Amino acid sequence: MLAIARQRILGQSFQKIRPAVSVLRSYSSAAKQITVREALNSALDEEMSADPKVFLMGEEVGEYQGAYKITKGLLEKYGPERVLDTPITEAGFTGIGVGAAYYGLKPVVEFMTFNFSMQAIDHIINSAAKSNYMSAGQISVPIVFRGPNGAAAGVGAQHSQCYASWYASCPGLKVLSPYNSEDARGLLKAAIRDPDPVVFLENELLYGESFPVSDEVLDSSFCIPIGKAKIEREGKDVTITAFSKMVGYALKAAEILEKDGIYAEVINLRSIRPLDRSTINASVRKTNRLVTVEEGFPQHGVGAEICASVVEESFAYLDAPVERIAGADVPMPYAANLERMAVPQIEDIVRAARRACYRSVPLAAAA
Amino acid sequence: MPTLLSAWFNSHQPNLHPPSFYSLSLFRSSHPPPSPNPTLAMALSRFASSSRSGSLLKPLSSAISLRRPISTDTTPITLETSVPFTAHQCEAPSRTVQTSANELLTFFRDMALMRRMEIAADSLYKAKLIRGFCHLYDGQEAVAVGMEAALTKKDCIITAYRDHCTFMARGGTLLEVFAELMGRQAGCSRGKGGSMHFYKKDSNFYGGHGIVGAQVPLGCGLAFAQKYSKDEAVTFALYGDGAANQGQLFEALNISALWDLPAILVCENNHYGMGTAEWRAAKSPAYYKRGDYAPGLKVDGMDVLAVKQACTFAKEHALKNGPIILEMDTYRYHGHSMSDPGSTYRTRDEITGVRQERDPIERIRKLILSHDLATEKELKDIEKEVRKEVDDAIAQAKENPVPESSELFTNVYAKGLGVESFGADRKEVRATLP
Secondary structure: OHHHHHHHHHHHHOOOOOOOOEHHHHOOOOOEEEEHHHHHHHHHHHHHHHOOOEEEEEOOOOOOOOOOOOOOOHHHHHOOOOEEEOOOOHHHHHHHHHHHHHHOOEEEEEOOOHHHHHHHHHHHHHHHHOHHHHOOOOOOOOOEEEEEOOOOOOOOHHHOOOOHHHHHOOOOOEEEOOOOHHHHHHHHHHHHHOOOOEEEEEOHHHOOOEEEEOHHHHOOOOOOOOOOOEEEEOOOOEEEEEOOHHHHHHHHHHHHHHHOOOOEEEEEOOEEEOOOHHHHHHHHHHHOOEEEEOOOOOOOOHHHHHHHHHHHHHHHHOOOOOEEEOOOOOOOOOOHHHHHHHOOOHHHHHHHHHHHOOOOOOHHHOO | OOOHHHHHHHHOOOOOOOHHHOEOEEOOOOOOOOOOOHHHHHHHHHHOOOOOOOOEEOOHHHHHHOOOOOOOOOOEEEEEOOOOOEEEOOOOOOOEEEEEHHHHHHHHHHHHHHHHHHHHHHHHHHOOOOOOOOOOOOOOHHHHHHHHHHOOOOOEEEOOOOOHHHHHHOOOOHHHHHHHHOOOOOOOOOOOOOOOOOOEHHHOEOOOOOOOOOHHHHHHHHHHHHHHOOOOOOEEEEEEOOHHHOHHHHHHHHHHHHOOOOEEEEEEEOOEEOOEEHHHHOOOOOHHHOOOOOOEEEEEOOOHHHHHHHHHHHHHHHHHHOOEEEEEEOOOOOOOOOOOOOOOOOOHHHHHHHHHHHOHHHHHHHHHHHOOOOOHHHHHHHHHHHHHHHHHHHHHHHHOOOOOHHHHHOOOOOOOOOEEEEOOOOOOOEEEEO
């Protein structure tokens, strides 16, 4: 009975015409479009220009112009002293980068993908993240570790893992993950300026995507604060959290849900550590329902942390169990159909949101 | 299986030099020039290889009988190292070294202080005032002291976890050491680091690292930064014979050689990686050669003058030619750490043998006494002074308070952004990181 009543209330709200508040509308009318690749490249260029202590290091970042062309043109502009091609020795060159940061330089170390960061993870965690604490503030480590993270297309199990939850569990690190060009520019600039070690998780499939950016975003002083999530789309029925590529999927899911009268609030986390718990909780207190979305493995993932945080802080506000959408709990398969099943799709997010809204069961069946 | 001591003897000449093998050459001296002694002149001419050799000669007998003030005399003394250096891909430096009474006595005092400090730490650990790990350096003092004598504070040093004495050599105080070991506020890391995490950034001492081998790429990174900043200084990255097999070491050396970084990799070969002797861990224990394309030098690490000479040579080399490896042949009297008795994998005879034949402090004591730079009593007084300093520092450290509870949450970040952090029960203990 109660279920039918609830359906009716939601059905009534379906009648109201609600303007979709989209981020796109808030930009200036003369919006330029740039790709995420261009955004990252311009951010690196500007920060290197502004601060002579910033330098780049990684495989193929120089003469090859970057494995994914993110560092294109920077070797020509800044010279081989500041754009350094390294041998394929992650443990060695990451340690060298951290040592340079100990001395006060500001390295930006590129991992061709974050899968290879596992070879250097001791330096990221034990040499970089913990040093400021162990030295009681004497040794700070202003380093950025950046590169593509998560699944690409057809690259198989060893080249597809998402490292957000691994790095974000470690105190002393800051972990950022941009979605669009504005995020890419603002967060990378903030990361380079930040005096702490930052893990900057990009997405290969987003590099070529274009997004509109305002003049403010294009300004060389533009910076996004670390630790603040962004509400990409306002809503009132269910909160969907996501980061990186999944933000795009969540936004598309929100459009589909809107047709059913479910208005989803999409939060772009931007910062995995520090996690913007207050924005997430404020949103859940408004919508009373939560779906977390991530590409990575589900167990001990980002969604698990968000779910725990919301249960701790906003339990009384939850009207439904928290839903988690994540990558499948298997190593990434190669075959295209299996790969599709191993990564969240838009319909998965839609389905989970409907479940959270108790709308997944057709009206006839609820009695 | 050869014992350590016999292996060492087989590869080295005896280290005892009768007095006629050295020369007392006086230059820039304020003493009136005396008539030269012909025998001494001949002996001197054999060793006057340095361009600084003066023409003022003093008869040996009058030199010995002169009572000079012990702590400030900087009159140069020329000596030889215990054994010549063995070189790989480079010209070994001369085994003739310049020193002075002042320097030798400073070496003696510094090493005696370090020795006393480490032995006191042993007692504190057994009294459970020091917890966790405690890796002691007694026996290896000559490496820390000799290296420091060759460097300036602009040069960087980074080492692993056996770092108490290296920290002291870089200007740390006894109170900072003991307070840190006991987890007190006055510790060099305010009690938050512990034995393995001593740092002194204002003296370019970068720790203090618990992960075996990690400090070598970090050290090459420091050298990179020095070159990048055009500081005309070098980095000494210390590691043990156990760490010498780490892959990241070769990765860092490769990059350092490619990029011509002023990095000196110093293998403190005390012949045991924890409980594993070097011949069981390394197919090639000639660590000074393992740089392959990078030059190397094998040094008697128990001879502080040899260490100083080698480090001076290495610094000059690295500034011009890129990385070089120094292998310091040294020995630790204690086990790997306080949890290791140190006698299950080596004989007590070996330990006492090294202590009798090669102890770095005894070597300097003999040199000082045989050159009449101080009396036995004066040296004993120095040791008493040093003992008192250590005891006073321990007493002070014992009185020092433990860190405030709020310190649990400080320095997680350099810039905390007002973010929240949590204690074990997050509903009970939360903090905002500044």
